Amino acid sequence: MKVSRPVFQGLALAALALGALGTAASAAAADVAAGRAKSVQCAVCHGPQGIATLPEAPNLAGQNEIYLVKALNDFKSGVRTNEMMTMMVANLSEADIENLAAYYQSIEIVVKEPD
Structure with missing residues (x-):
């Protein structure tokens, strides 16, 4: 046809x-609130507000939710490899992943001119 x-x-x-x-x-x-509560375990590397505290960790604040869900699922399935992230996502449920992604996307990024 x-x-x-x-x-x-x-x-x-x-x-x-x-x-x-x-x-x-x-x-x-x-659930953004559930994501915020779950993000405590992420804060060591990615900061309490999603701004990384370690040079090798990416900022998550304001990141696209769809991208974050895919990235976390890719770490969980082994498509993406990083020893720390593999350990961190191992026990996350699909709801945990969606909630974390929603939380990080919800953080407003403010860009201003340097002083």
């Missing part, structure tokens, strides 16, 4: 929209 280009483009846009709705629904289900 041959599908015309406009129909194909419409189907592709519909699939994208449905995917975005699914992502928005899971993001809405995340």
Whole structure:
């Protein structure tokens, strides 16, 4: 069956929209307060407000929630490797990961000119 280009483009846009709705629904289900409580274990390296205290640790404050969920899941599955992160995510549930990601995304980043 041959599908015309406009129909194909419409189907592709519909699939994208449905995917975005699914992502928005899971993001809405995340609990920022629970993520903040869980982030205590992350604070040693990533700082209490998501600004890293160690030079080799990335800042997490304001980071995109979808990216953080993927990164944490990748560490948990072994797709990404880092000895410390592998240990830290080993016992996180999917809800913990979503809550942490929502918390770090919720931190407002303020950029100002240097003094």
